[in-house]
Amino acid sequence: MVSHHLPTDVLMSYAAGTTPEAVSLVCATHVTLCATCRQHLFDLEDVGAALFDELSDTSGDEALLEAVMQRLDEPVPAAEQAMPSLPADMPTLPRPVLDQMARGGGAARWRNFTPGLRYIDLPIGLHGHPARLVQADPGEIIRRHTHTGMEYSVVLSGAYVDAQQHYVRGDVAVWDQKHRHQVAIDGGEVCVSLLVAEGPIVPLTLAGRLVGVFKKF
């Protein structure tokens, strides 16, 4: 049961079409898994449509109409994308995530960051930092850290605890750079999340900083 939802201003920007594509991916993924925010999105899209309906600019449309009529018989390019080949341990992914993996092409496989933490980069990102799927083993703790900008995540399987809040499949978290947190994988299941951040994580513990000397996540 989803209990962490998208903030209204983020969902509104998504309905208006002003979110960067990686944030749109977070929104599309969450509304696939959350019926409440999906209805909220439909309300916001109807507001957009009502505003759109008030507009009018009738300059030079008849010539363009004939150009469109000439093109009605043009063949339509097939839009179907091949389903990406996924690791066997991947949970059921929402279509917006699958679509991005299909765009990435080839067989997706987990890359190790640390022994208990793996990731797959998606072909889109935020400020040059890739959106990614992150897989963490049971008991894994991502030590106290912050981010250089906004951070968005949606749980796709398993569960984690952050600031005493429990996050399960479908739950979304949106944090700004002021949020310093530690994420602990909860329960006996591997946790997979979609993670979009404006920059690499900034570790706040000694151990984290030592790892950070060698790798950026």
Add this chain to the structure above:
Amino acid sequence: MHPRASSIRTPVEMMNLALIHHRAPDEHPELRTMGWSRPGCIARSCHNEPTLTGPDASLNDLARAVAVDRDQRAFRTLYRHYVPRLRAFLARRGTDGAMLDEVIQEVMLTLWHKADQFDPKRASLTTWVYRIARNRHIDRVRSESRPELNPDDPALVPPTSPLPDDQVALGERLGVLREALPALPPEQASVLRQQYFEDKTMAAIAAESGVPVGTVKTRARLALKFLRDRLRRTRPEELE
């Protein structure tokens, strides 16, 4: 039946007239030559038609004629209805010249090719066209992909409880919103329009209007609360 209705030959013509008279008579001067002078003159007769219960229903009928009969006349009517809106929408997002015409053509061609995918039980046709225009703009002008909800996704989680039964019927939602918009306080309406039309983030709107971003978000939230309350037949203030 209206005495002049005998000059109308086909259901599509009937729908065209009903649509145009409801929505935008002054944009379609050719109708006056067919004998209709003012909006509303055939409203009552078209309400007696079982398939025509309002402007959005007429648009749905035209979309069905395009989908099922590949009806080019219905398509022309939809074109004349939507293109002035599309042109203004794209211009306000900063699109002009050849690119603006190209995006308009692509939106209308998408309507022609995908009309069979439009489901009037899920959204109004105007909302469907708005989504296409928004996404084509992102694709062509911003050169980004648009991750979208897929209504046929097997991963889609259905609602755990049905929608409350005080919801305004789907076919009436846009009409309710159109009526509610002029009642918004100007500063809230302004944030809403900038957000939806001008492709501006909340931070950009705040910087331009010289107010904190928190104020912009509050205005947007208040505007949305007001509008969403109108989409329920029982409004919170009526319960008190």
